[in-house]
Amino acid sequence: MKYCIILLLLISNLFLYSIQAQTSTKVESMDSMLYHLYNVISGEKGQERNWDLMRSLFVTDAKLIPVRLNSEGIMESRSMSVEDYIQNAGPYLIENGFFEKEIHRVVDNYGSITQVFSTYESYHSEKDDKPFARGINSIQLLFDSNRWWIVNIYWQNETSDSPIPSRYLPD
Numbered sequence: 001m002k003y004c005i006i007l008l009l010l011i012s013n014l015f016l017y018s019i020q021a022q023t024s025t026k027v028e029s030m031d032s033m034l035y036h037l038y039n040v041i042s043g044e045k046g047q048e049r050n051w052d053l054m055r056s057l058f059v060t061d062a063k064l065i066p067v068r069l070n071s072e073g074i075m076e077s078r079s080m081s082v083e084d085y086i087q088n089a090g091p092y093l094i095e096n097g098f099f100e101k102e103i104h105r106v107v108d109n110y111g112s113i114t115q116v117f118s119t120y121e122s123y124h125s126e127k128d129d130k131p132f133a134r135g136i137n138s139i140q141l142l143f144d145s146n147r148w149w150i151v152n153i154y155w156q157n158e159t160s161d162s163p164i165p166s167r168y169l170p171d
Helices: 002-026 030-041 051-057 082-096
Strands: 058-069 075-077 099-110 113-123 133-143 148-157
Touching: 002 030, 002 051, 030 051, 030 099, 030 113, 030 133, 030 148, 051 058, 051 082, 058 082
Parallel strands: 058 148
Antiparallel strands: 058 075, 099 113, 113 133, 133 148
């Protein structure tokens, strides 16, 4: 019995180390972090997403905040936790297929704080020629001396009344 417990603890530690090692390579640079952020939500119709990876990218109290036009024509924001996002957006992403691709990035940083304006295009399939939406993700990142963390993502889709400014588009 004693050997079974020791073996179980050893296997558990190896599993946790494996997960930590896989995550650490995904968050060791800002480029890698942003690549995995876009990649984790993207997939063809019916394809499950790696929600554990999604959770591992964010600080504990991170917020995802979409800005949308409400029924009265007023822009409003909705604040979600990572779990709220997974529960609310997850089924849509899987049922409809969804790919979000970064097309341009503007980065500002100070110390451990980084602000990224990441312009995106959204597709239902990787095979689609034209995006069904474009917009900007305002991504706040923290580098804690060991790895990158997403603190918040605040985004808005482009509209005819609010086109993406040229400084946030590729040359």
